[in-house]
Amino acid sequence: MHISDHVLRCFLALADAGQFTVAAERCHLTQSALSQMISRLEERVGMQLFNRDARSVTPTDEGRRFAETARRITADLDRAIADLRDIATLQAGQVALAVVPSLAVVWLPQVLQQFHQRHPAVRLQLHDQSSVRCLELVRQGVVDFALNSQPGTPHEMDAELLxxxxxxxxxxxxxxxxxxxxxxxxxxxxxxxxxxxxxxxxxxxxxxxxxxxxxxxxxxxxxxxxxxxxxxxxxxxxxxxxxxxxxxxxxxxxxxxxxxxxxxxxxxxxxxxPIYFVHQKGRTLSHAARGMRELLFRSPRPGSVGASTARARSKK
The missing domain is CATH 3.40.190.290 (D-Maltodextrin-Binding Protein; domain 2)
Structure with missing residues (x-):
């Protein structure tokens, strides 16, 4: 018997439900089909994974140990699939960022224009706020990250000098x-x-x-x-x-x-x-937000394009 992702999830459904009837419904199988699947799985591993009686089904010691491994395998698979979907979401998705107002005058719009040209279907949400408010928006999870002159506190924020x-x-x-x-x-x-x-x-x-x-x-x-x-x-x-x-x-x-x-x-x-790229500690950036971060760190800093022109004009 090939132990597929489907077999592992049906095994876990039975371990969690404790009844064939309930587990079969969750797996969209008949009770007899689920029972046969579990029997074939036990034959494949060479040991009994469940104790069965008239009213309930409980995992054996070996069954509980197998369940721990099965959960890790299915969780890893889910994360792998989610990563691939994140890549695909650059055809949709959203990036929300907070920024101090001075950066939103010329420099950041130039960066956002480049990102939009490359990923026109990604929605961009910009909050131009004070530095204190930018950190609050990161803390509250309203934005993916902030471009800020304050790095925030190390125990709750990750800050990289941009x-x-x-x-x-x-x-x-x-x-x-x-x-x-x-x-x-x-x-x-x-x-x-x-x-x-x-x-x-x-x-x-x-x-x-x-x-x-x-x-x-x-x-x-x-x-x-x-x-x-x-x-x-x-x-x-x-x-x-x-x-x-x-x-x-x-x-x-x-x-x-x-x-x-x-x-x-x-x-x-x-x-x-200093201007920092600030995001919430322990929170993984979405693929779209990571793409924006890469572009920000590759972009010329203020002064190399827009601000140099402004200096020239202001001195006339």
Whole structure:
């Protein structure tokens, strides 16, 4: 007798049900057909696998041991089939991702366009949120992963460094620093800065380690202007109107290039912004999400395409 997947599943159905009648229904067999199958299986393995009486059927010691192996075999087969189906779902499927708003201006749309061209039937769901909210969406299982400046806590998140991007001081054309080629800590001393509400949550890498962006700016000598807004678009408008300067990651520069502003690079030795690929620890990414991850890690970082154009425009 050939011990097929079907035979193993019928054996497990009987071991779980404890009655031929119930197990036969689950296996879509007649009771006599199931009984004959189990008898042939016992002949094949050379020992009795079930104790039988008028009311119930229970596995023997050998039957229980065989059941453990049978469960592993069927589970492995199910996983193998699921993996193949995951591959096929690139013809359907979905990728849900959360991202901090600055990355959603130019850089990420370019990556998503490439992915959509390769896999047009895969549905893409994008949540542009604050860094704190991005982590919440990962934690809640709403998204497959997040692109975030915060890596999350190690016991619940897996975080891979995707890239580090430069930071810029964006100011109106008549600002004292507008003609500088690079901003240092000395340049920021006493300088009032505008902020978005996300500045507190944006982590930057400094010579003193990881810091919240606002704290890092104050440690460098900048002061609070008293202006705080919710969106990059509003921040760009305030800067263009001459109300002050602000900190902006390179990926956000296209948002400012639409208005009369200038972007001056902050010394990389002073601070940069890391961006992490963050997903829930212990949760396996779907095949579609893995495909998106591979494309993200292969793509040029911000500044090599869109942001460089924005810098050129902002300095005109």
């Amino acid at each position: 890239f580090e991007e430069s930071l810029y001081l964006v100011c109106p054309p008549n600002h004292p620093l507008a003609r500088e080629t690079q901003v240092t800590a000395r340049s920021l001393t006493g300088l009032p800065l505008l902020h978005t509400q996300g500045t507190d949550n944006m982590l930057v890498r400094t010579g003193k380690g990881m810091r919240g962006a606002r704290r890092a700016l104050y440690e460098a000598g900048a002061v609070d202007s008293g202006f705080e807004v919710a969106s990059l678009a509003t921040l760009a408008g305030l800067v263009a109107s001459g109300l002050g300067a602000c900190l902006a990651p390179e990926s956000a520069l296209p948002q400012f290039s639409l208005l009369p502003t200038r972007a001056v690079r902050i010394s990389p030795r002073m601070m940069t912004r």
